[in-house]
Amino acid sequence: MAKAGIVYAGSEQGLFIVSDPGGTGRWRQRAHTLQGQPVLAIAALHALSLLVLIKHTGLLQSSDGGQTWQPLRSSEDGAAIAADVPQGAPLIASNSLMIQLAGEPDVLLACDGTSLVRSDSQGRHWHTVLWHELLQGHISVVVPSTYHPDGAWAGTDAGQLLRSDDRGRQWQQVVAGLPPLYSLAVVRLA
Numbered sequence: 547m548a549k550a551g552i553v554y555a556g557s558e559q560g561l562f563i564v565s566d567p568g569g570t571g572r573w574r575q576r577a578h579t580l581q582g583q584p585v586l587a588i589a590a591l592h593a594l595s596l597l598v599l600i601k602h603t604g605l606l607q608s609s610d611g612g613q614t615w616q617p618l619r620s621s622e623d624g625a626a627i628a629a630d631v632p633q634g635a636p637l638i639a640s641n642s643l644m645i646q647l648a649g650e651p652d653v654l655l656a657c658d659g660t661s662l663v664r665s666d667s668q669g670r671h672w673h674t675v676l677w678h679e680l681l682q683g684h685i686s687v688v689v690p691s692t693y694h695p696d697g698a699w700a701g702t703d704a705g706q707l708l709r710s711d712d713r714g715r716q717w718q719q720v721v722a723g724l725p726p727l728y729s730l731a732v733v734r735l736a
Contacts, residue, residue, distance in 0.1 A: 549734050551693065553720075554596060554612065555701060556585030556729035561598060561612055564707060564721050565735075573707075573720040579612045590692065590731035645688055647713055649695050655714045659684040662700065664714045675710075676717045682706040686727055693734035701727030 551566040553573075560580040566573045584601035591597065594611040597618070605618040647653040654665045655675075662676035662685060676685075683704025691697025700708045700717070705724035710717045 549693075552593060552611070552733050552735055553699065553707065554588050554590060554731040554733075555707060555724060555727050556588050556598065557705070557725040557727050558584045559725040561585045561588070562724055563612055575721060575724070577612065580606075580615065584728070586728050588729045588731040590733045593733045593735045596731070643685070643688055645690050645698065647690055647695065647698060649713070653713045655688055655698055657685045657688055657700070659686075661685075662688065662714070662717070666713075675714055676700070676708070680717070681708075682722060683726070687730050689730045689732060691732045693732070697732070699730050699732050701730050703727070 549569055551569060553564040555562040555564060560578055560583055562575060563577040563579070564573055565576045580598070580600065583603065585598050586601050587599040589597040594609060596608045596612060598606050600606055606615040607618050608615050644654065644656040647655070651666045652668065654669055656663050656672070660678045660681070661674050663672040664675045665672045681702055683702040683706065685700050686703045687701045689699050691699060694711065696711055696713045698710045698714050703726040705722060705726060706719060707721040707724065707727070708717045709720050
């Protein structure tokens with residue numbers, strides 16, 4: 547039986563949960579939680595265990611896939627964490643605009659906002675694989691898939707969610723119409 551993929555997408559308007567039940571390739575928005583709270587960063591510890599950083603609130607934890615939340619750090623601690631990071635910058639290492647996909651060969655994906663480039667030569671040579679003509683808005687986050695070594699995901703400031711299953715060579719839109727995306731975590735439900 548195929549396993550469900552889950553994407554946790556953080557935005558100014560909360561956390562959106564997009565899933566592919568049964569691994570059929572039919573991605574759809576499943577839930578919207580933490581409504582009205584800016585989710586700056588996400589770490590998926592397991593498929594249903596999440597940490598999120600909420601602007602001006604601090605760290606929250608969920609052990610049930612985002613249905614319920616418990617505070618981990620106070621708003622003062624959260625503000626201290628966020629104070630050192632520029633507005634809109636990723637706060638957890640897996641959410642960045644440059645990632646490495648391990649394997650043979652290692653692949654680097656980097657983004658300047660308007661295009662995504664790929665290198666399989668340890669950064670000596672780069673090729674544009676996703677550019678502004680194919681995008682709605684600017685790329686705001688790029689993350690590797692935690693369940694597939696060849697997978698990568700990108701989000702835009704126009705609420706577009708994109709996926710690559712071939713180490714960043716080709717990209718397809720999974721969902722559009724979300725609020726601007728700040729952070730992503732991609733997991734597989736066991």
